Amino acid sequence: MSRTSMQDARTTCPYCGVGCGVRAEMQQGRIVGVEGDTEHPANHGRLCVKGSALHETLGKQGRLTRPRLDGVEVDWATALDAVAGRLAETQSEHGPEALAGYLSGQLLTEDYYVANKLFKGFLGTPHLDTNSRLCMASAVAAYKRSLGADAVPCNYEDLEDAELVVLAGSNLAWNHPVLFQRLRVAKTRNPLLRVVVIDPRITDTCELADLYLGVRPGSDARLFTGLLAWMAERGKLDRVYLERHTRGLEETLAEARQDDASVEAIAADCDVDPERLETFFYWFASQLHVVTLYSQGINQSSSGTDKCQAIINCHLAGGKIGLPGAGPFSITGQPNAMGGREVGGLANQLAAHMDYHSPGALERVTRFWSTDSLVPRLPKGPGHKAVALFEAIERGEIRAVWIMATNPTVSLPEAHRVRAALARCPLVIVSECMADTDLLEVADIVLPASGWSEKDGTVTNSERRISRQRGLMAPPGEARHDWWIISEVARRLGFGEAFDYGHPADIFVEHARLSGFENEGDGRRCFDISALAGLDRQGYDALTPIQWPVTRQAPQGTPRLFEDGHFATSDGRARLVPVSPRGPVQALGEHRRFRLNTGRVRDQWHTMTRTARAPRLMNHRSEPFIEVHPEDARELGLADQGLARLEGEDGDYRGRVRISPAQRRGELFVPIHWSDRFSTSALAGALLASHVDPLSGQPESKHGAVALATLPSAWEATLVVAADLDVGAQVRRETGYWARIPMAHAERWQLAGAPAAAERDWLAWLAETLPVAVSLWCDDPADGRLRAAGIEVGRLRWWLMVGPPAELPGLAWLDERFAEAAEGIALEAGQRRRILAACEDGAADDGPLVCSCHQVGQGAITSAIREGDTSVEALGARLACGTQCGSCIPELKSLIEEERAHASHPIPDVEPA
Structure with a gap:
């Protein structure tokens, strides 16, 4: 077709x-x-x-469409020659270990495979790592140490088959909302299913919780080692399973008992109520079908591997693994973090889940990749993991790095230091989709890559399920697929025979063959998709989702691992490993006395290069923010929706205060998404020190130490400009705070700074800043208030309100006027009179956005509740909120509860039981 x-x-x-x-x-x-x-x-x-x-x-706007060489657009032949030539020159002068690659879970498995093969197999450098190091490395290290392989034993159906689901360090409602909805439905269908949430913050995920444990940050290992000791003390261990299928119980129990194992002592260390803690212990120990779902709150720690291990130890000790509805289940952050690990994307891997330390693995991969005239020269040992890799660039040991589909100048700890290191690196090659990212400022060679809907290949999700991500559209301009770019560079380096791919199917089949190559079927190399090695292009194009292993014995895939109790270790037994709980390395002090937590928000993704292109996704949380406990805010004089500043390891962070009792005292939360492209100073990575787990190399991104203070600002303003007016550089001047917020037909800027608005000549500032003169204005100098607009040939070009954002009307009406202006439609007389008000006469402000799918604001929802729609179903029937993805349902329930608490007449509880 x-x-x-x-x-x-x-x-x-x-x-x-x-x-x-x-x-x-x-x-x-x-x-x-x-x-x-x-x-x-x-x-x-x-x-x-x-x-x-x-x-x-989607769309071509803002995309990279031509290669750039030293800041100048060139053709592909020139760019590829330059990449190959400069890599070869660096290797010749400084050796293979002067080269490095840094990949991403946004790449497809086929892209990943070719990159790993080139860097490790033929350039001979071990220094190839991936941003999956920042989210999954600790889970991987624990699985390998305990189960023998990076092999998630569970699947999503286990959430529905479980009797108890434990969510540890996972805000599932925001970060994996579809799984949250699956769990919600499972709980409705099975009233006996219990959910426990373990998290320092009260998040929307707690809406499903039968029990919530608001633990002290970093105390997770203490909680789970305490659980193990409690199970042993009360005879809740599965001794038969342990004796038949595991090793290490006695040493692990001895370590767990080193600290006071009483419930009271564990509760004190975790800062939770002892009775609630013992309830959790009893529930976990008493049920066989238990799934523990864990994510970044566990992994992103300097002791993340041990925290994951403590969870696995409890599952092994209770025999709660390899069964329907049971197992330790790490939930992945990125679409293809697992696919990247399958092909060796981590610096301590080779390919097809083989490692440097695995007997015969180096020789096996060498034999497989050898051709008639080419023999790979694989490195003899692991390379630098992500944080260490950029430290080696900083030291000058790595002199050339190729970064694909990720932005380490935003995502890594000590982000400014990373940026400075890359600025000094002699050769930085960047493969990227978008034309305006922070990383491009330090790139010597920029290669335009294809993006989603253009890329063609496979990805592997958190349950080991391989799915096709199909190319549905042609890449814009001269953008090309990553596998093609890498293969063309390999050909110019003299390795063409080994990289003679004409289609991603050719790469996938080679990857599948390698997974089964000399794989003796003893279970030690459980990643095996060799039954897919015979796919032709037609079969590849038609590939339906399937879970590995996919072998001759399991041609339809394998939903669940280790059902027979045989693990991927040398003797087939799983290992319980002693864990000694450790606190965060980033210590609090007199100056930096607040514990910082970082994470995602509901409607955004990574550094927003994709999600910010959908304006409705910017409405739920439109600016960087800092969540603060009410008592901390009161003590520091912070106002809700006011501005505040954090000072951390490598810089500061400026954002809006969100006062929330969901925070523990002395603890803060900030989102990871905003970069210098969207706000003044909102790099979460700049607040974090580069402390890593010694085994996994994963950085401690959940445990920063920061100072918090109000951000002095004498004035605030909102400027909305037509999409074709490039005013960014001028607007940023003389502002202590700015945030850029894309709208459907315009661009909104939130601004704050000094001197006092009453002392500022706003009309002069507008004349200096904007290319279209002031047409309408209304000011109140005494209060420092002003509204103004620029109209050109009858079309709205910009709109300004000086005053706090709380005074903003809903901007949808105004955005429609910008849409009309872009089409050349002049304002009607009535519209012109309403421009400064920015709304129709008498129109109500809908308030903060709650439902992004249907663009329903808090005002409309509150009004509906007061008029009798006092259930989520009733609100959905009237306003459609909560009827599509369901991510806003916890917020809808909170609004119902708030109205119930404040209503002068009782609101009936009509939620379904």
Whole structure:
């Protein structure tokens, strides 16, 4: 079927590790709408708000379309020659270990495979790592140490088959919302299913919790070692399973008992109520079908591997693994973090889940990759992991780095230091989709890459399920697929025979063959998809979702691992490993006395290069923010929605205060998404020190130490400008705080600074800053208030309000006027009179956005509740909120409860039991 005639196509979402199937509606080679694929087993038709807006993030605007060499656009031949030539020159002068690559879970498995093969196999450098190091490395290290392989034993159906689901360090409702909805449905269908949430913050995920443990940050290992000791003390260990299938119990128990193992002592160390803690211990020990779902709150620690291990120890000790509804289940952050690990994307891996220390692995991979005239020269040992890799660049040991589909100048700890190191690096090559990212400022060679809906290959989700991400559209301009770019460079380096790929299917089949190459079937190399090695291109194009291993014995895949109690270790037994709980390395002090937690928000993804292209995704949390406990805010004189400043290891962070009793005292939360492209100073990574787990190399991103203070600002203003007015440089001047917020037809800037608004000549500032003169204005100098607008040939070009954002009207009406202006439609007389008010006469402000799918604000929801719609179902029937992805349902329930608490007349409880 041709692109132009295709009306419906199946692919996979490019966001989190849930790996949702997507159906794309095509018209004339364009995606005009998306919906969840009802036949995909990961999501059964559900999509979160980010997935539902995928078609809104496409388009050529803002894309890289031509290669750049030293700041000048060039053709592909020139760019590829330069990449190959400069890499070869660096290798010749400084050796292979002067070269490095840094990859991403946004790459497809085929891209990853070719990159790993080139860097480790033929350039001979071990220094190839991936941003998956920042989210999954500790979970991987613990699985390998205990189960013998990086092999998640569970699947999503286990959440529905469980009697108890424990969510540890995972805000599932925001970070993996489709799984949250699956769990919600499972709980409705099985009233006996219990959910426990373990998290320092009260998050939207707690809406499903039968029990919440608000633990002290960093105390997770103490909680789970305490659970193990409690189980042993009360005879709750599965002694038969332990004797038949494991080793290390006695040493592990002895270590767990080193500290006071009483419930009271554990509760004190974790800062939770002893009775609630013992309830959790009893529930876990008493049920066989227990799933512990854990994510970054566990992994992102200087002792993350041990925290994961403590969880695995409890599952092994109770025999709660290899069964339906049971197992330790690490939930992946990125769409292809697992696929990248399958092909050796981490610096301590080779390929196909083989490691440097595995007997015979180096020789095996060498034999497999050898051709008639080429023999790979694989390094003899592991390379630098992510943080150490950029430290080696800083020291000058690595002199050339190729970064693909990620932005370490935002995501790594001590982000400013990383940026400075890259600025000094003699050769920085960047493969990127977007034309305006922070990383491009330090790039010597920029290669335009294809993006989602253009890339063609496979991804592997958190439950080991391989799915096709299909190329539905041609890349814009001269953008090319990453596997093609890497292969062309390899050919110029003289390795063409080993990289003679004409299609991603050729790469996938080679990857599948390697997974089964000399794999003796003893279970020690459980990653095996050799049954897919015979796929032709037609079979590859038609590949349906399937879970590895996929072998001759299991041609339809393997939903669950270790069901027979045989593990991927040398003797087939799992290992319980002693864990000694350790606190965060980043210590609090007199000056930096607040513990910092970082994470994602509901509607955004990574550094927002994709999600910010869908304006409705910017409405739920439109600016960087700092969540603060009410008593901490009161003590420091912080006002809700005021501005505050954090000072950390490598810089500061400026954002809006969100006062929230969901925070523990002395603790703060900030989102990871904002970069210098979207705000003054909002790099979460700049607040964190580069402390890493000694085994996994994963940085301690959940445990920063920061100072908090109000950000002095004498004035605040909102400026909305037409999309074609480039005013960024001028607007940023003389502002202590700014945030850029894309709208559907315009761009909004939130500004704050000094001197006092009453002393500032705003009309003069507007004349200096904006290319269109002031047409309308209304000011109150005594209060420092002003509203003004610029109209050109009858069309609205900009709008300004000087005053706090709380005074803003809803901007939808104003955005429509910018849309009309872009089409050349002049304002009507009545509209011109309403421009300064920015709304229709008498229109009500809908308030903060709650439902992104249907753009429903808090004001409309509150009004509906007061008029009698006092259930989520009733609100959905009236306003449609909560009826699509469901991510806003916890917030809807909170609003119902708030109205119930403050209502002059009781609001009946009509929620379903």
